[in-house]
Amino acid sequence: MDERPWKKQKTCSSCRSEEVSSVEWEFIEMSEQEEDLIYRMYSLVGNRWELIAGRIPGRKAEEIERFWIMKHNQEFANKRNQHQPSY
Numbered sequence: 853m854d855e856r857p858w859k860k861q862k863t864c865s866s867c868r869s870e871e872v873s874s875v876e877w878e879f880i881e882m883s884e885q886e887e888d889l890i891y892r893m894y895s896l897v898g899n900r901w902e903l904i905a906g907r908i909p910g911r912k913a914e915e916i917e918r919f920w921i922m923k924h925n926q927e928f929a930n931k932r933n934q935h936q937p938s939y
Contacts, residue, residue: 880919890916 882890886908893904899920901913908916 879922880915882919886911890920894920 889908890904893907897903899917901917901920905911905913905916
């Protein structure tokens with residue numbers, strides 16, 4: 853084990869290990885235009901959320917990623933269906 857004090861492990865702000873319970877996430881409402889842009893950008897650049905968020909004014913990368921996860925996860929789809937009012 854390297855005990856040298858001047859050799860610290862590199863850390864980055866996006867590599868933080870914060871555990872977030874996805875059960876506590878609130879549903880994120882996106883307009884049709886925002887959803888369309890997210891889908892098109894995802895097909896071009898993949899899960900580069902910062903890049904996608906840069907194209908949508910007022911949205912953060914975390915919001916875009918959370919929206920994507922919630923939209924494509926079966927558990928969230930079931931919850932979303934329960935919250936939708938029946939007309």
